[in-house]
Amino acid sequence: MKKFIFIVIISLVAIGIIGCSKSEAYGSEEAIKRGDIVYKNEVVNLERFEQFLINLSNKKEDTIRVTGYTDEGDPIFQDLRFDGEVIHYIFDNSNDEYAGKDKGKETDVCKEVIGKENTQGEIEYLISGCSKDLQNFLIRVEKKD
Template identity: 25%
Template structure:
């Protein structure tokens, strides 16, 4: 009897299934061996990673190429604790993130480098074990270096923060502070204004900062990540209250920040610390010490 088209199709399908089962039995040992050798790479297409690629702006140490570094204190705290883990996100010059997971394990430091999102990199995940992470500050650099690592590199720099003022074409700033911004440090106009707290102010028109002080201030601002986005507030329920207004001119760029003493947020505290550092440095200088003491009071 002649088979119908449906019968022919079912017959071909049955033959295909039988052949597939026979091939699968023959290929299974080789397939398992390949999986063991490649470390399950067959199931991790594109080099998938156990490291999360979701960036935490509050907890991750984020290093932008030429754009500063945020949450550096998190790395310092991690080193002081000597336990737990800390993630670092480093952006390449093309803007691709490299994820570095650091953790203390068995008395050593274990690091996982994830370059799977680096378009110009190897796109892989590698793990290293090192003896320690060392923080050293040189004249114009802060370095976090790995020591006693196993594998390809015995010693290498994990993170470098550069604050060499000599590499900048221009660095000036205008800082207004105090009650109603009556005090001012202005390196653009080379002027210094002191509030006498009696409705008057005294101004020095030939004010200048020593190069060492300028370098020190630049370092402080870099470590405060002054180029990063800041969440600042000028509101304050205190009367009167101190407020800050800072403009930084760096090369061809300009950054402006305004906040009050009531801003107790993370960025507010960081910027207040940086501003108070500048104020303390200037007020300890000969130019400021020659000015008379304020004669009025705060109202």
């Protein structure tokens, strides 16, 4: 009987750990409330992203999270923490059900965020100058006249 109770307790703990492994995932409404720069068909909290760019140019410490969503609604998090010299970057697709073998968190140290105009006349912002030669897409916005 004691062995059975022990197995039940271990099973419940394991289920709890597995169930909580994606606890960081949240939807776009929650992301907006948290102040994330949300990229899903449009950019929400764009002014926060623009302030981050200003802080980069002024060498002022700042941290933002860019949250995008897959077609299935799974969040992709990109955390940028500027320490006054470099950007500590974390790409996290651990909640993406279809990420395959590349699923998880990847960290890097980067130098800048760059904006490039695409063929549709939009500005695409990318994290760049990274030690692992990353150049990941962050957000896309309409070009301001």
